[in-house]
Amino acid sequence: xxxxxxxxxxxxxxxxxxxxxxxxxxxxxxxxxxxxxxxxxxxxxxxxxxxxxxxxxxxxxxxxxxxxxxxxxxxxxxxxxxxxxxxxxxxxxxxxxxxxxxxxxxxxxxxxxxxxxxxxxxxxxxxxxxxxxxxxxxxxxxxxxxxxxxxxxxxxxxxxxxxxxxxxxxxxxxxxxxxxxxxxxxxxxxxxxxxxxxxxxxxxxxxxxxxx
Ligand SMILES: Nc1ncnc2c1ncn2[C@@H]1O[C@H](COP(=O)(O)OP(=O)(O)O)[C@@H](O)[C@H]1O
Ligand SMILES: Nc1ccn([C@@H]2O[C@H](COP(=O)(O)OP(=O)(O)O)[C@@H](O)[C@H]2O)c(=O)n1
Ligand SMILES: [Mg+2]
Numbered sequence: 001x002x003x004x005x006x007x008x009x010x011x012x013x014x015x016x017x018x019x020x021x022x023x024x025x026x027x028x029x030x031x032x033x034x035x036x037x038x039x040x041x042x043x044x045x046x047x048x049x050x051x052x053x054x055x056x057x058x059x060x061x062x063x064x065x066x067x068x069x070x071x072x073x074x075x076x077x078x079x080x081x082x083x084x085x086x087x088x089x090x091x092x093x094x095x096x097x098x099x100x101x102x103x104x105x106x107x108x109x110x111x112x113x114x115x116x117x118x119x120x121x122x123x124x125x126x127x128x129x130x131x132x133x134x135x136x137x138x139x140x141x142x143x144x145x146x147x148x149x150x151x152x153x154x155x156x157x158x159x160x161x162x163x164x165x166x167x168x169x170x171x172x173x174x175x176x177x178x179x180x181x182x183x184x185x186x187x188x189x190x191x192x193x194x195x196x197x198x199x200x201x202x203x204x205x206x207x208x209x210x211x212x
Contacts, residue, residue, distance in 0.1 A: 030107065033164065042108050
């Protein structure tokens with residue numbers, strides 16, 4: 001009797017899991033310290049594996065530019081290297097996923113703290129296929145950020161130090177959480193861009209588009 005009663009619940013869970021905007025989505029969280037190369041490698045993954053790149057930082061910067069009522073708050077948080085409240089970032093990510101025709105997403109720079117992680121899970125019911133973690137020393141990340149030259153208000157030494165502190169205190173615990181679930185694929189991100197991508201490619205091989 002027990003198995004007969006349990007069966008429908010199991011089926012229902014399979015149907016609803018990772019559904020958003022009427023489609024079943026595959027999500028990879030791309031994490032790593034500021035300047036570890038998340039954006040750079042996401043661009044490569046998009047090109048080779050057909051994912052859509054959603055950078056939480058880019059979405060927040062676009063929200064500032066759009067003149068949204070949250071703009072000033074977001075800008076102040078970014079200048080201070082702090083993490084914007086989850087509801088703001090999750091709404092932007094959700095909208096982008098629903099609007100997209102794709103069903104495979106790289107979510108770059110999110111979740112950055114436990115609040116981000118728990119709220120995303122509760123609101124969207126999406127769990128990541130895996131977490132790609134770019135591991136890099138602060139010395140190298142600092143060098144890259146100071147050379148990035150994209151006119152960002154947070155790529156100055158004072159804010160960079162604050163972002164490193166936020167990363168260690170708030171973001172590393174998220175990576176630890178997923179590590180305890182065996183979901184983290186760690187990459188040595190200190191190597192040159194093409195060498196890092198060789199390692200990334202090996203991880204994404206199962207997601208390669210089928211040959212025509
Ligand atoms: N493997 C690498 N070696 C050297 N420079 C890199 C590497 N990956 C990225 N960069 C450069 O470092 C800066 C930060 O990279 P980015 O992809 O924006 O990192 P993140 O999104 O993690 O902050 C950019 O100027 C980028 O061109
Ligand atoms: N989940 C996120 C992601 C970014 N941010 C903010 O946006 C800033 C820039 O994020 P980013 O991902 O573009 O930065 P990088 O790691 O690419 O250098 C962060 O330092 C935070 O202030 C946030 O509040 N919450
Ligand atoms: Mg980035």
